[in-house]
Amino acid sequence: MIMLGVVLHGICYDFFFVTGFMYTDNKAPKEVRNQAQSLLVFFTQGVGMFFGYKIAGAKFAAVQESSDALAATIQTPTFGFWESFGKMFLTEKPTATAGIVQDAMANWKTFWMFPSLMALVVAVIFAFAFWDKVKQEKASTE
Structure with missing residues (x-):
């Protein structure tokens, strides 16, 4: 299940972010390319994540x-840093x-x-x- 989550993340990242940046870089005139990339970031990682949070939260x-x-x-008791670090490698299940x-x-x-x-x-x-x-x-x- 974890690997499917990683695959889903990779597909989403490729389709939505990388390809969007490449498309914007190709289509935007050189004078406004930086602003177009910034606008894309605002919509995908600002507005898009806001709506995703609202939809998933609901x-x-x-x-x-x-x-x-x-x-x-x-x-679970409270552990210090080194105790917590050591317990990361134990295979006990709660x-x-x-x-x-x-x-x-x-x-x-x-x-x-x-x-x-x-x-x-x-x-x-x-x-x-x-x-x-x-x-x-x-x-x-x-």
């Missing part, structure tokens, strides 16, 4: 309640009630399915809306 508010219930069942873990695992699929479907929709829109027609026409006439 959809997954109940997940936090499950997380709080799970954290409440795990009694114990929790089966119902809480089952609820958390049921939400896990929904939690990742929603952004995956959003990424798929945007990728399809991107594939149909942002192909460079001018360069293809030039290539076919040569």
